[in-house]
Amino acid sequence: MSGRTRIGFIGLGMMGHGMARNLVAKGFPLTVVAHRRREAVDDLVSLGAAETTTPAEVAAASDIVFICVGNSAQVETLVRDRSGLAAGAHRGLTIVDCSTSDPNSTLMLAAELMPLGVDYADAPLSRTPKEAMEGTLDCMVGAADAVFARIEPAISAWAGRIVHVGKVGDGHKMKLLNNFVSLGYAAIYAEALALARKSDIEPATFDSVIRGGRMDCGFYQTFMRYVLERDENAHKFSIGNAAKDLRYLEAMADATAFANPVGNAVKNTFAGAAATGRANHYVPMISDIVAAANGTRLD
Template sequence: MRVGFIGLGFMGHGMAANILKRGFPLTVMAHRKREAVEDLVAKGAVEVRGAAEMAAACDVILLCVTGAPEVERNVIDIAGAKRPLIVVDCTTSNPATLLRLAKDYSHLTFVDAPLGRSPKEAWAGTLAVMVGAEAAVLEQIRPMLAAFATTIQHVGGLGDGHRLKLVNNLVSMGFAALYAEALVLANKVGLGTEAFDGLIRSSRMHCAFYDSYMGWALDGNKNAHPFALGTADHTVADVDALVRDAGMKSPLTEALRQTYQAAVAAGYATAMLAELPRFVAEANGLELKPLSDRHSRA
């Protein structure tokens, strides 16, 4: 199986490296940064100039891009090659986009396989994928997915993987906002970050998400949880669309939209999720600094 990979960012670089490691012929293309492309070419990948050229050389192409608009642009280019191949969309996106593209480009076979876990697991080859596809198609690409994922959950048909990922993101973006407001409240009433962290770590509310999320608040590590607040805003908008399509009332989703929209409006679009407490503090007239900064000055 000849594999193409578009989107060599935080997650994609590690995923592609593991695909190569498992012996799959790999074709890549540059987008914003060349570092990942150069690393993968040095390991045996082949570089092409665009998605159409990649489609001519591959049996399956993975997309791990920013959102639905980027998925659509690349699929249009891939479809231009006029040959059947499998397109696996690992992007966190709106399911309606992929369903429409599958209707428009019937010579392509589409799979949605959004990701769970973090870049650390991408490099370790231990990601989770939520797959929406026909069972026979999943079995065809399972060995390739297993190169970077240890959990391969077949959710249902096309679009169902994206739907489950948005359900997941309602939980994760909700956790992030709740942790941020609780942390700022602890600081506003004079308890401080150390007391808050000690509380969570000694309780049933402690989890792996919390450990990476608190990277900035504890150590000043902005990239401990590499998920931009602008991207968070987009995914909560997609969650909101899913909620509306389901005819469901969700006051929590509405509140999350306000939180992330306000962060983006305040200039935090490129800041990472771990910096959300800094925005919440700023919005409440408090200058919040990492705990490590305060300890170093003490």
Template structure:
């Protein structure tokens, strides 16, 4: 038996599995909602989690529910309808939304949950499935001070770098800023690497010089791990997800009346790759697409660089 609150988790995929595992290991009773991919579900059930079929059942059984889903329409669908969270919500329920979402939708859902006596915490994630499994994700949390103090021990199970950035909605806004920076970096790294090949600088040289300078960073290293080293699993974040996040950031900018020329340009790259049927490619693959638009075979340029011919 435990006096710890019962935690629910919806979205036990690439990121969610590790997070849910760490909640279990933190001693919390865990309830999960299954999905089509049974591998992570069966893994968590084997560790002691229990399973429900609907979000309504989860809301009836749990004190805190985590959501780790792909976009705002998916999140809204999990709240609404006869089997949704709101149908089972009771006074005191807390929903921690770890997705990257549209802040306008977040605030609407927060108001609907409040009518049921619940609280919404937006705690989107930074980093990768590797850190999810290790329990060292970044979390940017939007919540009232008292609610933040209540959920902090739970978030500490899966996050190593936790920032309370403001009230409800602030977490999703901050996450859009973070991903806008990251996806714009990716577009810039792709452009610069391909431009280098056009003027006689090998991708390996770009990787070495920039990576060892003050311009180097972890995201650059990961991006170039694919662009140069051809590690296809360097950053398992799809173009489709990147495109969605940049669209949300541009919508946020439009709502704020902000001039965001770089954000607009960044969106076009991801929209292009989606439009040509490569939405499931990972973000570093953008380097290949930018290369092809410039009449360059980046993989061949890497081979030339390795042979000392570029």
């Protein structure tokens, strides 16, 4: 039974807490590592999870370890550190990186772990902390077929839609492409709204034309929930993380000698916004930054 698979989870942030909660609630023996968000650790322990102090201890206690952190540098440290996952690894362990990471780093880590008898997979996420808590995230997986078959039951505990994209690294590549599309739209929305306001067209009027038409979508609706209703939690993904993902996209393009002028333009929009000191603001708030840069306001 899938419930007998021992799961480790590292990274109990806005997404990771909900994912880990679904795992323990659905019968998976869960081990977590101490985290600065004590409320998340305490919640999981109250549901039956075990707490350890190092990633090495998580690896030793688990069949599958999920990582959900902010960037590739953090993932590499978690794997390679003196008390990291590799230090506690055992043959048959599978490590699954659910972060949005640099595919070049993913492939490097997979190669390093192979001689230890450890399989590596990438399973980045789409949607928001709300869906993480509900267990209905989207997930795109890069893994060998046998590894995918092994990890899919555990992923199903927190994901409602799972796509096996291809081999290891392909999940992170697809995630960057997915984010390029959504963040590209965010940059376009922000610029279009600012230009509309400068041209005496109100955001509500702009929305009345787009909403319900062919250019409407779920991402547009959450973006506009901030613009029109000032709901700061409409889409809880930071500008700083967006800029990081677009830098990874640039590295992915560079690795294939691919010219990506649109990607660089979107990256510069978000990098410039982060440089104003608002990296911790959420993506829809880029509309205010672009408007202010053009001498106008949307509220």
